[in-house]
Amino acid sequence: MQNSKFLSAIFAAGVTFVLACLMLGVKLNTEGTTLQVEGASTEQWTWIGLGIAVVFLSQLFSAQIDAFFSGLPKPQLAKVLPEASVMARLKPWLLAALIVGMLVWPFMVSRGSVDLATLTLIYIMLGLGLNIVVGLAGLLDLGFVAFYAVGAYTYALLSMYFGLSFWICLPLAAALAALFGFILGFPVLRLRGDYLAIVTLGFGEIIRILLNNWTAVTGGPNGISGIAKPTLFGLEFTRRAKEEGAMTFHEFFGISYSSSYKVIFLYLIAVVLVIFVIYLINRLMRMPIGRAWEALREDEIACRSLGLNRTAIKLSAFTIGASTAGFAGSFFAARQGFISPESFIFIESAIILAIVVLGGMGSQIGVILAAIVMTILPELAREFSEYRMLLFGLLMVIMMRWRPEGLVPMKRPHLELKQ
């Protein structure tokens, strides 16, 4: 037994060496027109050796390590929180406090953090939208960013060519994104789940390629700049009104101009949008359609034998998810004032998916927490930014291995009869 363990440890160390020797130990370097290789520095080889040693030891003592980790007490969330009946009474107050806090908070902190919070809220919106598709309906959508792009470009183009305001474009963007979701979903959703992943991925790429190459309308890789900012009932947040006779926000209220009003205003719009989306999804989840989504995720064949129309159910989840992305997209365009196809690459889809997976598929609180973590952590760890995507991928693998249900697993709203 001990002997075989030793052999497998040697084997694992050997595999690690093969993996590392050429990829990490040697670096390609272009000198003029010839390609050269140079060996890594001694320091890098020390690191590689260290890695091999770690793999060797962890294989050799895997039994002990497993025993140590299973001996650790698992965090019990249920024990920390007060009992269900107390929670039910406290909940409205907590919610009210949270909303008031979110509304008051931006006036007390710096502009940068409000801006970051707005970005976080965009990701929360996206995460919630994808959560309907992936978490509730169990459809793996890898091209979610396409609908985000549709929303963003809808607002940018309508505002540029027709001068429509943000508030008119917001529902239009959501509707158009939903239409795209419908058109894509209609043929594809009849198929088995895995194909959906690849078709949506292809669709995301198609949208990006079209945006990149349809230069006459979308501006191609240069994107669209100078997108109009949202207004408050026609009051602009600029120093001077664009048109003659129009009032700006600070003139109307007779206060001095400050650029942070605009940032706070955008933040407040985002808060309202997020609350709207959360409310909507919460209602939908309690409706028959929401229950059908989850039933379909759990067992498709059972659903069909009970007479549920799976295409219609999947399509509704897909379309509603897409419209949420459209919302987020048009708000994103309004906040940035500039969009280009660069903002809508596959990695963006992967980040949104990681938010949903990390938070716990189907769980709204989980998704919100994960979105906050995912946007704030990179800001805090700026010096590690080159490792960001590496850790991202690693995190997805590790989460699937050790906690596939996510940080805050989903709980169905349910009532229990006490005997």
Added chain:
Amino acid sequence: MTETFLYLIQQLINGLTIGSTYALIAIGYTMVYGIIGMINFAHGEIYMIGSYITFIVIAGLLGMGMVSLPIILIIALIVAVIIASTYGWTVERVAYRPLRGTNRLIPLISAIGMSIFLQNYVVLAQGSRDVALPPQISGGWTFGDPSVFEVSFSYMQALIWVVTFVAMTALTLFISRSRMGRACRACSEDLGMTNLLGIDTNRTIALTFIIGAALAAVAGLLLGLYYGVVNPFVGFIAGLKAFTAAVLGGIGSIPGAVLGGLILGVTEALTSAYFPSEYKDVVSFGLLVLILLFRPSGLLGKPEVEKV
């Protein structure tokens, strides 16, 4: 022989060249899908690593003063196959095997994570910029009247055709004749039953990952030499194309993957010949959607019956 006809012939040659490398990558997807029913998202990354290893070995051997090109290429091929197979095996062992038997979405998400990880691992190890290798194999045959249109068929393209053909033949013989190949076929028929009959299914699954990775490394070598450029992001789009090829031909079927790869390669070459070349990806994904619509099981695939 008119000019349009010769032009078409040229596009067909180019398309079949690219298509045969897609086929090599597609086999990795189709074999894994045939046995465990999951999309190995990290497969395109294995191809990219194969390309990098090839470049490293060739540049290293040239730097050491070796001149015989065939020996260099053979050494590069062997090293790339060994290292890429090790990557394929490790990915399966670390990211997929512990998740076997869970909900279908879970290994898929783990695979996406692995793909992002490998891509950025190469970015960190080798930098994110293009690495260019000067052409090693130049020259070729030309046909047709030089005053009208000259069709060229380069030695590099010939090499790709020959190597692909040899690899496919070897794979077919291995799958149909050898004991392990029979175990592979048995596993794709019924994994549980094969296990009951005393075949180590874990080992067989690992073997399919190794074979897939080895073929991806061969494709990495060929395409790396053909294009002469590699960067850490080539794996993503190549993987996507190869998966499209696998679905096109009928996922789970090895001849299907080859057929799908060739069709996709020709379609792309024709699209970029007669339309702006940016739209070739659009056309190939459009083709995927159409195939899935009208023939979800692919050209050579068996229709799947869902059982409770």
